[in-house]
Amino acid sequence: MNIDRVSSIIANVLYAVDRMKMPVSKAFVYVCNRFGCGAAGVGREELFKLSRDFISSYYRIRYIIESVGGGHNPSYRMMAKVYLYLMFREEGGIIPSRLRKSVQRGLPNIDSIEVIPAWARLSYPRWLYERLLDVLPSSDVEELLEAMNKENVWIRVNTLKIDVDRALRNLEMEGVVLERDRDIPFLARVIKSGKPIRDIELFKNGSIIVQDRASVLTVLAARPERNMIVYDFAAAPGVKASLIMQLTENSARIVAMDLSIRRLNSMKLLLKHYGVDVSKIDLIHTDSKRIVFGEKADLALVDAACSNSGAVSKDPSVKILLRDQSLPIKMKSTQIDMLLNALRHSYTTIYSVCSILPEEGEEVVDRVSKNASSHKLVDTGLKISRGYRKYDVWNVVSRTFPHIDKCEGFFIARFEY
Ligand SMILES: C[S@@+](CC[C@H](N)C(=O)[O-])C[C@H]1O[C@@H](n2cnc3c(N)ncnc32)[C@H](O)[C@@H]1O
Numbered sequence: 028m029n030i031d032r033v034s035s036i037i038a039n040v041l042y043a044v045d046r047m048k049m050p051v052s053k054a055f056v057y058v059c060n061r062f063g064c065g066a067a068g069v070g071r072e073e074l075f076k077l078s079r080d081f082i083s084s085y086y087r088i089r090y091i092i093e094s095v096g097g098g099h100n101p102s103y104r105m106m107a108k109v110y111l112y113l114m115f116r117e118e119g120g121i122i123p124s125r126l127r128k129s130v131q132r133g134l135p136n137i138d139s140i141e142v143i144p145a146w147a148r149l150s151y152p153r154w155l156y157e158r159l160l161d162v163l164p165s166s167d168v169e170e171l172l173e174a175m176n177k178e179n180v181w182i183r184v185n186t187l188k189i190d191v192d193r194a195l196r197n198l199e200m201e202g203v204v205l206e207r208d209r210d211i212p213f214l215a216r217v218i219k220s221g222k223p224i225r226d227i228e229l230f231k232n233g234s235i236i237v238q239d240r241a242s243v244l245t246v247l248a249a250r251p252e253r254n255m256i257v258y259d260f261a262a263a264p265g266v267k268a269s270l271i272m273q274l275t276e277n278s279a280r281i282v283a284m285d286l287s288i289r290r291l292n293s294m295k296l297l298l299k300h301y302g303v304d305v306s307k308i309d310l311i312h313t314d315s316k317r318i319v320f321g322e323k324a325d326l327a328l329v330d331a332a333c334s335n336s337g338a339v340s341k342d343p344s345v346k347i348l349l350r351d352q353s354l355p356i357k358m359k360s361t362q363i364d365m366l367l368n369a370l371r372h373s374y375t376t377i378y379s380v381c382s383i384l385p386e387e388g389e390e391v392v393d394r395v396s397k398n399a400s401s402h403k404l405v406d407t408g409l410k411i412s413r414g415y416r417k418y419d420v421w422n423v424v425s426r427t428f429p430h431i432d433k434c435e436g437f438f439i440a441r442f443e444y
C-alpha cells in the first residue's frame with residue numbers, strides 16, 4: 028500500500044463529504060475522477076471500503092486526536108494518517124515507518140490512550156448517543172449504534188420483470204449467497220457476493236432492485252390494492268412507488284410529488300427501467316405541504332425527508348451531517364405540515380422516516396394525531412418493534428432497528444379516516 032497516496036485519497040474523500048455534503052460513494056467517485064485513484068497499491072473496491080470506514084470513524088479519530096493533545100480542529104490529512112496508523116495497530120500489523128514517524132512526531136502520546144467513551148468508540152456525535160439513552164436502555168443503544176456501522180444489503184426481486192424463483196436461481200449462479208426473508212417472498216438479504224451487485228446483469232436490467240427491508244415494510248404497511256389512487260407526497264427517486272406498482276401489478280394510479288426536479292427526472296427514468304407502466308404515474312414538481320387536490324386518494328404515502336439517522340449503515344456521511352444537533356428539529360415542522368396535508372387528501376395515510384430519533388417519529392405523529400380529528404392513528408399491522416415507550420403513541424406505531432431487523436432504522440405509522 029502506498030501510504031501517502033492512500034492517506035491523500037481518503038483525506039480528499041472526507042473533504043468532499045464534509046465541505047461539499049456528498050454521500051461517501053459520490054465523494055469517492057469525485058475524488059477518483061479529479062485526482063485519480065491509481066498508484067495507491069490497493070484496488071479500487073478496497074480503497075472505497077477504506078474511505079467508507081474512515082468516514083464512519085470520524086468521531087473516534089477526532090476524539091483520539093483531541094485527547095492526546097492534537098487540538099479540536101485536526102486537518103483532514105492528519106485524520107487520515109491517524110486512521111491508517113490505528114488501523115495497522117489494531118490489525119496487529121507492522122506500521123509503515125514513514126507513517127509511524129509522521130504520526131508520532133505530531134502526536135507523541137498517540138499510544139497512551141486506553142479508555143474511550145462509548146459514543147467515541149462507536150464513532151457517533153455525543154449528543155446522538157445521549158439522546159438515544161432517553162428512549163432506550165444503554166445496552167440497546169450500543170448494540171444499535173454498533174449495528175449501524177455495518178452495511179446490510181437487501182434485494183427485492185422486481186416481479187414486474189422476472190419471477191422470484193428464476194431471479195434467485197440466476198443470482199445463485201452468479202455466486203451471490205442470499206438469505207430469504209422469512210415473511211416477504213420477493214425479498215432477500217445478501218450474505219456474500221463475488222462481485223458488486225451493481226455489476227450483475229439482473230441489477231443492470233432492473234430485474235432486481237437494492238431496497239432495504241425497512242423501506243419495503245413501509246409499503247407493506249400501506250397494503251396497496253389493485254386500481255387504488257395513491258398520492259405519494261415525497262416520491263423521488265421512486266423506489267417505494269415502484270413497489271406499489273409491483274404489488275398492484277401495474278394497476279394503481281400514482282400522483283408522485285417532489286420538491287426536487289432533479290430527483291423527479293431520475294424517477295421518470297428509474298420507473299421506466301423497472302418496467303412500471305408510466306402512463307399510470309403523474310409526476311408533479313411541487314411543495315407537497317401546500318398542494319391542494321379536488322379529490323381524496325385511497326392512499327397517501329408520506330416518506331418524508333429527514334435526518335437520515337437510521338440510514339447511517341447505507342451512507343456513513345450521514346454521521347457527519349448529524350454534527351448539527353438541530354437537524355431533526357428543523358425537519359420536524361416540514362414533516363408535520365406534509366403529513367397534515369396528506370391527511371386532508373386521503374383515506375389512509377402512511378407516514379415514514381428513516382430516522383431513529385423520536386423528534387421525527389413519535390413526536391410528529393403525536394402532534395398530528397392531536398390536530399387531525401378526521402383520522403385515527405391505527406396499528407400498522409407489521410410484525411416488528413413498537414415505538415419508543417416514553418410516548419403515548421408507542422403502542423400503535425412501528426420501528427425497525429438495525430440490531431434487531433438487520434436493516435435500516437425506520438419509523439412507520441398508519442392513519443385511517
Ligand atoms: C426520503 S426521500 C423519498 C424517497 C422515496 N419515497 C423513495 O422511496 O424513493 C424524501 C423526498 O422528499 C422530497 N421533499 C422534501 N421536501 C419536500 C416538499 N416540501 N415537498 C415535496 N417533496 C419534498 C425530497 O426532495 C426527497 O426526494
